Amino acid sequence: MRLTILGGGGFRVPLVYRALLGDHAEGRVTGVTLYDVDADRLGAIRGVLAEQAAGVPDAPVVTATTDLDEALRGADFVFSAIRVGGLAGRAADERVALAEGVLGQETVGAGGIAYGLRTVPVAVAIARRIAEVAPDAWVINFTNPAGLVTEAMSRVLGDRVIGICDSPVGLGRRVARLLGADPDEAWFDYVGLNHLGWLRGVRVAGRDELPRLLADPQALGSFEEGKLFGAEWLRSLGAIPNEYLHYYYFNREAVRAYREAARTRGAYLREQQTAFYGSPSLESWYATLAEREATYMAANREAAGVGERAEEDLESGGYEKVALALMRAIARDERTTLILNVRNRTTLSVLDVDAVIEVPCFVDANGAHPVSVAPLPYHAAGLVTAVKAVEREVMEAAEGASREAAVRAFALHPLVDSVSVARRLLDAYVAEHPGLGYLA
Numbered sequence: 001m002r003l004t005i006l007g008g009g010g011f012r013v014p015l016v017y018r019a020l021l022g023d024h025a026e027g028r029v030t031g032v033t034l035y036d037v038d039a040d041r042l043g044a045i046r047g048v049l050a051e052q053a054a055g056v057p058d059a060p061v062v063t064a065t066t067d068l069d070e071a072l073r074g075a076d077f078v079f080s081a082i083r084v085g086g087l088a089g090r091a092a093d094e095r096v097a098l099a100e101g102v103l104g105q106e107t108v109g110a111g112g113i114a115y116g117l118r119t120v121p122v123a124v125a126i127a128r129r130i131a132e133v134a135p136d137a138w139v140i141n142f143t144n145p146a147g148l149v150t151e152a153m154s155r156v157l158g159d160r161v162i163g164i165c166d167s168p169v170g171l172g173r174r175v176a177r178l179l180g181a182d183p184d185e186a187w188f189d190y191v192g193l194n195h196l197g198w199l200r201g202v203r204v205a206g207r208d209e210l211p212r213l214l215a216d217p218q219a220l221g222s223f224e225e226g227k228l229f230g231a232e233w234l235r236s237l238g239a240i241p242n243e244y245l246h247y248y249y250f251n252r253e254a255v256r257a258y259r260e261a262a263r264t265r266g267a268y269l270r271e272q273q274t275a276f277y278g279s280p281s282l283e284s285w286y287a288t289l290a291e292r293e294a295t296y297m298a299a300n301r302e303a304a305g306v307g308e309r310a311e312e313d314l315e316s317g318g319y320e321k322v323a324l325a326l327m328r329a330i331a332r333d334e335r336t337t338l339i340l341n342v343r344n345r346t347t348l349s350v351l352d353v354d355a356v357i358e359v360p361c362f363v364d365a366n367g368a369h370p371v372s373v374a375p376l377p378y379h380a381a382g383l384v385t386a387v388k389a390v391e392r393e394v395m396e397a398a399e400g401a402s403r404e405a406a407v408r409a410f411a412l413h414p415l416v417d418s419v420s421v422a423r424r425l426l427d428a429y430v431a432e433h434p435g436l437g438y439l440a
Helices: 011-023 037-055 069-071 084-099 107-135 148-160 168-178 210-214 224-229 231-237 243-249 250-260 265-278 282-294 298-304 317-334 378-400 403-412 421-430 436-439
Strands: 002-006 031-035 061-065 078-081 139-140 162-165 185-194 198-205 336-343 356-364 368-372
Touching: 002 011, 002 069, 002 368, 011 031, 011 037, 011 250, 011 282, 011 317, 031 037, 031 317, 037 069, 037 282, 061 069, 069 107, 078 107, 078 317, 084 107, 084 250, 084 265, 084 421, 107 378, 107 403, 107 421, 107 436, 139 148, 139 317, 139 403, 148 162, 148 336, 148 356, 148 368, 148 378, 162 421, 168 185, 168 198, 168 210, 168 224, 168 243, 168 336, 185 378, 198 210, 198 243, 198 282, 198 378, 224 231, 224 243, 224 298, 243 250, 243 298, 250 298, 265 282, 336 368, 378 403, 403 421, 421 436
Parallel strands: 002 031, 002 078, 031 061, 078 139, 139 162
Antiparallel strands: 162 336, 185 198, 185 356, 336 356, 356 368
16 A cells, blocks of 8 residues: 655654554555655655664655655555645744734634635645546545645545544543543544534443543643633533634633744744754654644643643644554544544534534545534534634635635634734735735
């Protein structure tokens, strides 16, 4: 089986390859093709993968190319992990938004919209090449904003593109362990959009154990999300929000913390990764990864007054493990349940059939199938529909080169509070990013 990784020079690619090295089952991936527009980064990551493969029998053979069609030919699976504009673009997204006093996070608010406006045209063009060159390939999308990009690609590829994120998986595993349950044996009632979802139940042996956690203030405040949101707010919601909802529920505090920080997250990662790519090795990759994970959402923790991440919270959901489980389920018909970004169909009545949502899915050889879920409460439905409307405006702007739609995307977002600000944001982003010239 052959895997192509788009954005193959990206920092997280060794996570995927490490997971592949541990898979020795029949039908495993035997060849990996890395594609990137940056030949230097591609070479750096290929060198790290060679170090990982040293001494591992039958390690997947790695090739690299800057030719997209060459990368796609013969692929059974395509991982899309591109970053349009690089980390310099992310840093600019954050800086422009904060200058207007609004959030510039990579996937949330003004920053997420700017990133989407840059990324959607490129992702759709890639989807068209996949449909032409590798029509039988399954596409697993890592590219942020993951829900928006997956939906844009699905307009070309249909259900053959599936979005993944490790955030809900990490949340579920933390809560299950806190409840004394095996995460692999629990059923997670999780629903929403990417980076905008809620864990509403944790069923173990047919019994929902989440109310037990919600009734225990000490336990509720002992883990990452409990510290961020506070036990009182979680009990009020009757659910555990995805960590990214901190930007919504505590927006003023988050914006203030981001503005007071010495540098934005994007600027920090750009500096960190510049150092790594300047002298790449497996050892430096591990060191850089550990530092990156330890500082994740540091500004939000500062805003919440909870200090550094606890050791037990450093483990993410493992997006590479989710991707591998998804690939196995499809390629080998090893049926499983995963929280994924897929087309809604009839799952959430407040959205249309083509809207990409993030919910538990049964996965088999025919792809991912969203399970039925209970309706969202009004407060959650309001956020979900508002943000989905913004995503649709981003897609309309990208498809029709529509400045009006782009302004609407900014203005209609719950975290942008002014049409005038929306217009200034768009002007500033167009001036900052050559790739947004189509909206001038």
